Amino acid sequence: MNTRQRSQLSVDIDDNTTRAESESLSVCLVTMGTYPHYTGGVSNWCDMLVCGLPAVRFNLVSLVGDPSAKPVFELPENVSGLITVPLWGTGEVLELQRNLHLHQVLQRKHSATKNAINSFLPSWQRFINMLWQGTVHPEKMGQTLQEMATYFSTYDYDTTMRSAPVWDCFMEETRSGYPLLLEAYGLADEASLLDATDAMRLLYRWLTVLTVDLPQVDIIHAAAAGLCSLPGILARQAHGTTFLLTEHGIYLRERLLALTRLETSLFDQIFQARFDQMITETSYYYADQIAPGSNFNHRWELHNGAQAERIHTIYNGPDPKMFTPATAPRPEGTPPTIVWLGRIDPLKDLLTLIRAAAIVHDALPEVRFVLYGKAPKGNEEYYETCLALCAELDLKETVIFAGFAVSAEAAYNEGDFVVLSSISEGFPYSVVEAMMCGRTVVGTTVGGVSEALEGCGILVEPRNPEAMANACLYLLRNPDLIKTMGQEARTKAMEQFSLQQCNAAYLATYQHLATIARSNRNSQLDSKHVGVQQGVPS
Structure with a gap:
């Protein structure tokens, strides 16, 4: 995105007071596997947020897979700093602290004495004990994470986590806690030494986030629950910093679905599921505000302990200037x-769409289905399955896999209308982009799709090719309805789902939370001042 395009994304701030307030706002945006090191939907949202609020000073903390990752986005001038935290590929956590001199490194490595490690064990024992409990205690977990982070601010992480007392404590709590948890689930299993070693290895990597020296800001903004919410949990307790949690999809749900596809031991799956559950519920407990990308997310958040009054949906949206209806008549x-546009992935359920295309073809042979997008690495087999089904149903001339589109706008405008056949979604950009192009959308009732299409689109049951085909045929036989619903879709998208409205909502949220943060800090200063006065002899 060039500078001219980015300037168009900015939220206009006309009121002088509001501008002054926003210019003093400081936000630490925490991401994992996304912006600014990787491309994708969440990365694009982060980039548009940061570039769209030039008066807000951002610091970035990016959790990445390996230390060789480099930013792929050009960072705007309002980004004050970037802290890159590789979770894998490093020998020691001290490698992340490039500002230390050699004598400081040696001093830190020798800081974790036997007595220091023994002082760490009560917090560590409590952490592992809660990991194996069937019920999460989020307040207590947050306090325990804070205790461990405070310890690591003074004593060496690597020496401590690799010590025999820490390993022995982990094994003792696991031997007693894991069987009890399985018994509560009505299961039976015995963990191997390899299972325990792998689990400890994961904890060593995941908990490196506790060692990050966070900048002093008004707001910690986590782009998802899970590991990238840990800085918010810590800063809220240590400094009164407010914690904003955005959920585009549902992190916990996506993690649990991913674990079911792993070919690992029962111990490993339960261990990872318990960790994700524990951190997610703790995130919800400490977040001052949770900003899901759709109302659909509320029920998952509420079920896992979020307070209803802290949940406020902020819809994501594209820039309307980049998605306009085609005006030229078709040849x-x-x-x-x-038209369908997206990545070729099992969650997009193209097999159902292909079967629906066969039904449409039988009724109206001249109709074409043009599918834009490619299979990411790892989905090649699914793509071949889709091609095989097209061949089996004799749809080679009907279903066209067109690869990447010249632009999303051009792709949507090519179609009479747009389809979405997914079995899982958050609040998909593709639907709103098509709506802004004045295109009617036939979509499945998953995620926030129903919220987007209510009153201006057609909703069908997922995994139901007959329902999808019937909706397509209904529109094809009623071209005036396609035009009318497309106009209604564009009106709704422009009014409710634009990028500018999204950024304006986040700016208002930042201002509200910054006020709370400053009040928290003033209260802490007053408490310290009173304490000093009480300690002065008369």
Whole structure:
């Protein structure tokens, strides 16, 4: 995105007071596997947020897979700093602290004496004990994480986590806690030494986040629950910093679905699931505000302990300037065209769409389905399955895999209308982008799709090719309805789902939370002042 395009994303701040307030706002945006080191939907949202609020001073903390990761986004001038935290690929956590001199490194490595490690064990024992409990105690977990982070601010992380007392404590709590947890689930299993070693290795990597020296800001903004919410949990307790948690999808749900596909031991799956559950519920407990990308997310958040009054949906949206309806008439003789755009992935359920295309083809042979997108690495087999189904149903001339589109806007405008066949979504950009292009959308009732299409689109049951085909045929036989619903879709998208509205909502949220943070800090200073006065002899 060039500078001119980015300037168009900015939220206009007309009121002088509001501008002054926003210019003093400081936000630490924490991401994991996304912005600014990787591309993707969440990365694009982060980039548009940061570039769209130039008066807000951002610091970035980016959790990445390995230390070789480099930023792929050009950072705007309002980004004051970037802290990159590789969770894998480092020998020691001290490698992350490039500002230390050699004597400081040696001093830190020798800081974790036997007595120091023994002082760490009560917090560590409590952490592992809670990991194996069937019920999460989020307040207590947050306090325990804070105790461990305070310890690591003074004593060496690597020496401590690799010490025999820490390992022995982990094994003792696991031997007693894991069987009890399984018994509560009605299961039976015995953990191997390899299982325990792998689990400890994961904890060693995950908990490196506790060692990050966070900048002093008004707000910690986590782009997801899970590990990137740990800085918010810590800063809220240590400094009164407010904690904003955005959930585009549901992190916990996605993690649990991913674990079911892993070919690992029962111990490993339960261990990872318990860790994710524990951190997620703790995130919800400490967040001053949770900002899901759709109302659909509320029920998961509420079920896992979030307080209803802290949940406020902020819809994501694209820039309307980049998605406008085509005005030129189509060439005469152009066949009816239905467009799909996305990544080729099992969650997008293209097999259902292909079966629906076969039903449509039997009724109206001239209709084309044009599918834009490619299979990411790892999904090649699924793509081949899709091609095989097209061949089996004799749809080679009907279903066209067109690869990447020149632009999303051009792809949507090519179609009479747009389809989405997914079995899982958050609040998909593709739906709103198509709506802004004045295109009617036939979508499945998953995630926030229903919220987007209510009153201006057609919703069908997921995994139901007959329902998808019937909706397509209904629109194809009613071209005036396609035009009317497309106009209604554009009006709704422009009014409710634009990028500018999204950024304006976040700016208002930042201002509100910054006020709370400053009040918290003043209260802490007053408490310290009173304590000093009480300690002065008369």
